[in-house]
Amino acid sequence: MKSFEYGDREVGTYEVFASVANMVIGFGLLTLPRIIVQKTHSVDGWVSILIGGVGAIFFSWIVAKLISRFPKQNLYEIGGAVIGKPLALLITLMFAVYMLAFVAYETRGVASISRLYLFDRTPVEIVSLVFLLVLIYGVSGPSVTLFRLNTLFLPIVIMLIFVLLLMNISHFDFHNLMPFFVTDWRELVITSKESTFSFLGFEILLFYNSILNKPKKAVKASTLGMLIPLILYLLVFLITLGMFGAEVTASTLYPTEELAKQVEVPGGFFERFESIFFSVWILTLFNSAAMAFDVSLLAIEAVFSKAKRIALAIGLGPILFLIIMQPQNIDELQLFAEWISYAGIGVGMVVPTLLLLLAILRGVKGRA
Amino acid sequence: MRRVCCVGFAALILALGLTGCWDRVEIEDRGFVVGAGIDLADEEEAQNGQFILTYQFVIPGGLQAREGDSKNGSSSKAYFNLSTNANTMFAAARKMSYQTSRSPYLQHMRMILISRKLSESGELASVLDLFLRDHEMRRATKIMVTEGDAREVLATNPKNEKLPVMFFESTSLNPTKSSSIYPPTNIGEVQAYILSKSSFALPIIRKLGNEVSVSGTALFDNAQKLKGLLNEEETSGLNILRGTAKDGVIEVRVNDEYIAYEIKGLRQTIQADVSDPEHIRFTIHLELEGNVGETQERLDLLSAHQLAELEEKTEQKVIRLTNGTLTKLQQEYGLDVIGLGKELDRRHHALWQSIKDDWEQGERYFSRCDIEVKVRAKIRIVGSTLETK
Numbered sequence: 001m002k003s004f005e006y007g008d009r010e011v012g013t014y015e016v017f018a019s020v021a022n023m024v025i026g027f028g029l030l031t032l033p034r035i036i037v038q039k040t041h042s043v044d045g046w047v048s049i050l051i052g053g054v055g056a057i058f059f060s061w062i063v064a065k066l067i068s069r070f071p072k073q074n075l076y077e078i079g080g081a082v083i084g085k086p087l088a089l090l091i092t093l094m095f096a097v098y099m100l101a102f103v104a105y106e107t108r109g110v111a112s113i114s115r116l117y118l119f120d121r122t123p124v125e126i127v128s129l130v131f132l133l134v135l136i137y138g139v140s141g142p143s144v145t146l147f148r149l150n151t152l153f154l155p156i157v158i159m160l161i162f163v164l165l166l167m168n169i170s171h172f173d174f175h176n177l178m179p180f181f182v183t184d185w186r187e188l189v190i191t192s193k194e195s196t197f198s199f200l201g202f203e204i205l206l207f208y209n210s211i212l213n214k215p216k217k218a219v220k221a222s223t224l225g226m227l228i229p230l231i232l233y234l235l236v237f238l239i240t241l242g243m244f245g246a247e248v249t250a251s252t253l254y255p256t257e258e259l260a261k262q263v264e265v266p267g268g269f270f271e272r273f274e275s276i277f278f279s280v281w282i283l284t285l286f287n288s289a290a291m292a293f294d295v296s297l298l299a300i301e302a303v304f305s306k307a308k309r310i311a312l313a314i315g316l317g318p319i320l321f322l323i324i325m326q327p328q329n330i331d332e333l334q335l336f337a338e339w340i341s342y343a344g345i346g347v348g349m350v351v352p353t354l355l356l357l358l359a360i361l362r363g364v365k366g367r368a
Numbered sequence: 369m370r371r372v373c374c375v376g377f378a379a380l381i382l383a384l385g386l387t388g389c390w391d392r393v394e395i396e397d398r399g400f401v402v403g404a405g406i407d408l409a410d411e412e413e414a415q416n417g418q419f420i421l422t423y424q425f426v427i428p429g430g431l432q433a434r435e436g437d438s439k440n441g442s443s444s445k446a447y448f449n450l451s452t453n454a455n456t457m458f459a460a461a462r463k464m465s466y467q468t469s470r471s472p473y474l475q476h477m478r479m480i481l482i483s484r485k486l487s488e489s490g491e492l493a494s495v496l497d498l499f500l501r502d503h504e505m506r507r508a509t510k511i512m513v514t515e516g517d518a519r520e521v522l523a524t525n526p527k528n529e530k531l532p533v534m535f536f537e538s539t540s541l542n543p544t545k546s547s548s549i550y551p552p553t554n555i556g557e558v559q560a561y562i563l564s565k566s567s568f569a570l571p572i573i574r575k576l577g578n579e580v581s582v583s584g585t586a587l588f589d590n591a592q593k594l595k596g597l598l599n600e601e602e603t604s605g606l607n608i609l610r611g612t613a614k615d616g617v618i619e620v621r622v623n624d625e626y627i628a629y630e631i632k633g634l635r636q637t638i639q640a641d642v643s644d645p646e647h648i649r650f651t652i653h654l655e656l657e658g659n660v661g662e663t664q665e666r667l668d669l670l671s672a673h674q675l676a677e678l679e680e681k682t683e684q685k686v687i688r689l690t691n692g693t694l695t696k697l698q699q700e701y702g703l704d705v706i707g708l709g710k711e712l713d714r715r716h717h718a719l720w721q722s723i724k725d726d727w728e729q730g731e732r733y734f735s736r737c738d739i740e741v742k743v744r745a746k747i748r749i750v751g752s753t754l755e756t757k
Contacts, residue, residue: 175714178713179713182717248560
């Protein structure tokens with residue numbers, strides 16, 4: 001019997017499950033229904049989400065397999081063992097840059113959407129800066145704290161989405177979902193690419209390997225963790241379409257946020273559900289961004305072992321701020337998101353697959 | 369010492385962050401807008417802008433003022449209206465800030481009234497853009513068409529409500545009592561109609577002297593142009609056809625006297641036979657459930673035979689009612705506001721894709737299709753007394 005379970009600096013299966021789920025649920029959920037339905041024009045888009053989700057689960061399984069083959073080692077060490085130090089160095093730095101770009105994107109996303117719905121006059125720069133400062137504070141401590149925070153936030157976020165969907169159920173019109181199966185299957189497969197973008201995030205495990213206390217169970221935990229966003233995305237997609245119909249969803253910038261605005265409790269004393277939705281939403285965005293920041297710090301520390309964590313976090317701040325301020329409008333922000341997503345597919349899916357294949361072929365095994 | 373300085377400096381910097389909120393607006397400074405009216409400007413006014421936007425503001429003090437509390441001289445009106453001209457709604461709303469001490473705040477907007485003239489000009493979609501685009505707006509805002517000028521309607525003094533808009537809103541929710549009011553349609557639904565390029569209907573509100581009445585339906589074609597109006601009778605036919613008349617009264621004539629059939633439930637199903645696309649046949653099944661609300665004739669309401677006769681009479685009446693509406697929709701306006709096209713889209717998607725451009729215009733398939741209404745009316749309750757005379 002353990003007298004003090006959380007005294008160590010390691011995380012168990014539940015933390016991994018919650019963190020993978022929270023990392024993946026991010027900005028994507030707000031825009032996903034629109035992006036999918038713009039391409040498929042009908043409710044059949046759920047097939048695309050399913051294909052994208054199953055594909056992402058497959059790759060998260062590969063990542064988990066890879067790290068359970070090399071217990072307690074991070075990407076840099078695994079890469080070093082399989083393909084040699086110089087290449088591993090390159091991959092690790094790419095990973096760090098990708099994660100930093102991801103942080104910048106999430107921050108900018110929070111700032112832009114809060115500008116649109118909450119603060120009319122507060123400059124985007126200020127909202128970004130404040131969010132960034134909190135992020136720096138968040139990553140100054142050990143990574144384990146972020147994991148614990150995830151276990152705290154995930155139930156709140158899931159509950160919120162269910163409350164949102166339940167409160168809208170009276171407006172739900174099944175007729176809006178018809179007709180089914182009218183979209184060409186090739187189109188559905190191509191569209192699944194868009195949904196894959198929303199499932200990125202599981203690759204953080206490549207650097208959190210060293211703090212997992214049961215690396216063997218990581219496979220199951222991360223797969224289950226990926227199921228949460230898959231189910232939520234499908235539910236939100238179907239309900240949004242049932243509420244608004246395909247045409248309106250396709251022309252609404254943030255359909256999920258509109259869903260929150262639509263909530264009306266009879267009696268008129270509780271009208272502004274979107275402010276609650278938004279506040280809780282920032283919890284999960286904060287977690288995604290903080291973990292991404294943390295992972296990029298871990299990646300840099302892996303390469304430059306002498307770097308001091310806090311100094312690094314503060315030093316990267318201004319650079320991040322400059323990246324955050326680069327996109328000028330929503331179009332450029334989307335382009336930015338697309339680049340990041342391609343980078344994510346590269347370092348989160350292709351690289352681990354290659355590493356696992358090479359490790360199996362060459363018979364390289366971890367220390368344990 | 370250095371440490372103390374550092375901490376002190378940090379505290380000073382942090383204090384800067386506490387100076388306040390950019391977007392703070394005190395609740396006393398907000399002018400709550402509950403409703404809007406949009407009119408088309410006359411020619412002489414048009415140089416200031418083609419649209420006239422009217423906002424109805426709430427005077428919070430007026431809401432609390434009791435009757436007969438007029439000693440202090442201030443009027444106990446709970447609202448005031450402001451109108452401005454502009455070419456865009458946004459500019460009109462901004463101009464309004466010149467005229468009021470409290471800037472308009474639109475989160476609580478309940479209703480938008482569109483004048484008939486504006487609807488006929490086909491500008492509905494353009495004036496509604498702001499109300500869909502702006503983040504302060506909600507998709508649940510209801511839309512109605514006014515027979516005269518929207519600002520006139522907004523300036524009525526309802527008897528039992530402090531705010532005209534609240535009065536209109538409650539009245540428009542009365543379809544639960546009457547089938548001749550077209551159910552309230554909100555801006556989100558209108559956007560769906562506009563985007564899917566289908567024709568639609570909106571309830572009408574008209575001013576009669578100092579009173580306001582909500583009844584009848586305005587029909588819009590797929591270019592959002594007002595094409596025609598339905599009267600009360602036709603509206604209730606439309607409501608029954610659409611299956612939205614869950615409550616309402618049908619007056620049935622039995623042996624020179626009337627009975628009132630109170631609708632308590634309505635189930636509508638549509639079947640389409642598309643074997644010949646040139647001649648699509650629809651069957652609309654309507655299952656009514658209801659009570660006898662009033663009889664003027666001495667009827668034995670406990671006899672099965674008598675009830676069956678009443679049910680049959682009700683069915684005939686409903687068929688007459690709906691056929692009247694159908695003739696008007698198919699022959700006079702050619703507008704499918706029942707949603708038959710949507711039904712085809714759902715059930716016979718491939719066929720719909722090929723004929724949708726010829727549905728209401730071009731080949732006018734809608735006007736040519738056969739629509740048969742089959743009604744089954746049931747009487748459940750006959751009231752608490754058998755005979756009153």
